Amino acid sequence: MVILEGGALRRRRYMVRPPIFDTSSQTPYGQGMKHSNTTLPPDYHSHTRLCKHAEGTPIDYARAAATRGLPAMICTEHSPFPEPFSPHVRMALDEFEMYCEWVAEAAALSEIPVFLGLEADYYNGCEPFLSEWLPQQPFDYVLGSVHFVHYDREQDHALTGVCDYPDIVKCWEVYFDCVGKLADTGLYDAAAHLDLPKKFRAPPPPEEIERIVKPALDKIAAAGMAMEINTSGFIHGCAEQYPSQTILEWACERGIPITFGSDSHQPERMGADFERAVEVAQAAGYTQRAEYQARQRTLVPLA
Ligand SMILES: [Zn+2]
Ligand SMILES: [Zn+2]
Numbered sequence: 001m002v003i004l005e006g007g008a009l010r011r012r013r014y015m016v017r018p019p020i021f022d023t024s025s026q027t028p029y030g031q032g033m034k035h036s037n038t039t040l041p042p043d044y045h046s047h048t049r050l051c052k053h054a055e056g057t058p059i060d061y062a063r064a065a066a067t068r069g070l071p072a073m074i075c076t077e078h079s080p081f082p083e084p085f086s087p088h089v090r091m092a093l094d095e096f097e098m099y100c101e102w103v104a105e106a107a108a109l110s111e112i113p114v115f116l117g118l119e120a121d122y123y124n125g126c127e128p129f130l131s132e133w134l135p136q137q138p139f140d141y142v143l144g145s146v147h148f149v150h151y152d153r154e155q156d157h158a159l160t161g162v163c164d165y166p167d168i169v170k171c172w173e174v175y176f177d178c179v180g181k182l183a184d185t186g187l188y189d190a191a192a193h194l195d196l197p198k199k200f201r202a203p204p205p206p207e208e209i210e211r212i213v214k215p216a217l218d219k220i221a222a223a224g225m226a227m228e229i230n231t232s233g234f235i236h237g238c239a240e241q242y243p244s245q246t247i248l249e250w251a252c253e254r255g256i257p258i259t260f261g262s263d264s265h266q267p268e269r270m271g272a273d274f275e276r277a278v279e280v281a282q283a284a285g286y287t288q289r290a291e292y293q294a295r296q297r298t299l300v301p302l303a
Contacts, residue, residue, distance in 0.1 A: 039303050040274045041289050042072035044117065044141060045192065045228060045261025050091035050099055051078040054265035058106035062114045064267035072113040073270065074141050074292070075103050076261070079120035082129055084157045086121075086148065100138070115140035115293065119192060122182035123151045130187050141292040143228065143261075144188030146178040146196065163200040169208050171197050176216040183219035189292055190226040190259055193242035199233065206246070213247055221254040226290045226297065229281055231273040232263035241277055248284035257290035257299060278303050 046061045047054035058075045065073040077099055078090035091099055100116060107114040120130060120142055134142060150160035163171045175197050182188060195203070195213070203209060220227060230242040243251070251258070258281055262272045281289070281302060288299045 040068070040070055040271055041260040041278065041302075042074070042291065043070050043262050043264070043271050043274070044074045044190075044259045044292070045076050045119065045143060045230060046073060046264040046270065047119075048075065048077050048091075048099070048102065050095050051089055051265075053089055056267045058102045058114060059109055060267040061264060061270055062106045062110035062112060064264075065270040066111040068271040070112060070271045070274075072115065072291075074115040074117040075099075075106070076117040076119040076141070076143050079118050079130075081121075081126070083153070085123060085126075085151055086159055089147075096137075117141040117143065117292075119143040119145050120188065121145050121147055122178060122185065122188075123148055125151060125153070127185055127187070131185070134187060138294075140294055141259075142187070142189050142295065143192040144182045144190065144225070145192040146175060146182060149174045149178050161200075162197045168197075168201055169204045169212075171201070172204055172208065172212045176212050179216040180219040183216070183223040183225055186223055188225060189295060189297070190228050190290075191220055192228055192261070193230040193232070193263065194227055195243040195247055198238040198242075198244075199236045209246070210250075214250060217247070217250050217254055217256065220251075221256050226257040226259055227251055228259045228261040229277045230261050230263050231277050232269075234273045234276070241273070241280055245280055245284055248280065248286075252285040257288070257297065258286055259290050259292070 043065055048057050049055055061075065062073060080091050080093040080096055082093055103114060103116045116139055118139055120134065122144055146162065148159040149162055152158040162175045165171045165174065179191065179194065182191065197203070229248070233240050233242045260274055260277055262269050262274070264270050264272070287302055289302050291298045291300055
């Protein structure tokens with residue numbers, strides 16, 4: 001899915017980057033710096049002020065990531081769409097070129113490698129645009145997210161949120177049905193904040209979670225996707241990472257690779273709680289994590 005023949009942006013971006021396994025670099029990508037006796041993974045989920053609910057630009061996040069001791073980072077701003085799908089929380093299509101230039105600038109100025117990514121929503125009707133547009137862009141990594149379970153073009157572009165139904169079981173059923181559809185599109189590299197509904201309300205009973213979540217994990221595995229451990233949950237009401245330890249164990253059983261993301265909307269959040277996240281991953285059975293460049297995956301030791 002990678003367009004090898006690129007324009008000026010792609011050439012410029014690769015000129016400023018160290019190669020993925022350049023051992024001459026002080027902070028070779030994938031090997032990481034030591035912090036608190038733990039080799040931290042790169043942070044694969046961060047935003048910018050372009051999405052209208054975050055602060056700063058990529059260089060601010062890159063500097064914070066380097067200070068934190070992270071080996072690399074990927075900017076994953078909320079995807080633009082050509083239709084008014086929640087435009088108040090994402091960059092506009094005509095801002096995308098500037099976003100790419102910001103990331104290239106951060107890659108040139110930062111002490112650590114900075115890669116170009118995107119957090120792209122799945123919603124009913126997103127495929128025609130994403131399937132054509134995503135492969136045309138020089139992305140390293142595309143996260144797939146469900147933030148809204150329904151989008152109604154006929155009714156003033158109305159959105160249904162992930163916990164808008166009175167019945168929490170139905171909320172999880174509808175949400176994970178969307179996650180399964182997301183995986184089935186084959187458009188994304190990794191699933192973001194998998195059990196997001198727990199951000200808003202207490203989850204259903206464990207047996208319902210198992211019934212609802214396992215089919216979606218099967219689809220993620222079948223699609224060859226990875227899944228992130230998202231540490232923003234530690235500061236939300238659920239007070240734990242996304243997804244839960246139990247879901248991570250099911251993902252590990254299915255061979256679904258993991259990445260790590262802080263979902264930073266402020267630079268100082270880069271790499272937040274990554275030590276805990278690595279421990280959670282190890283407890284779930286993981287010994288490796290995934291790295292991405294040009295949307296190609298490499299598995300490396302977890303720590
Ligand atoms: Zn956001
Ligand atoms: Zn998200």
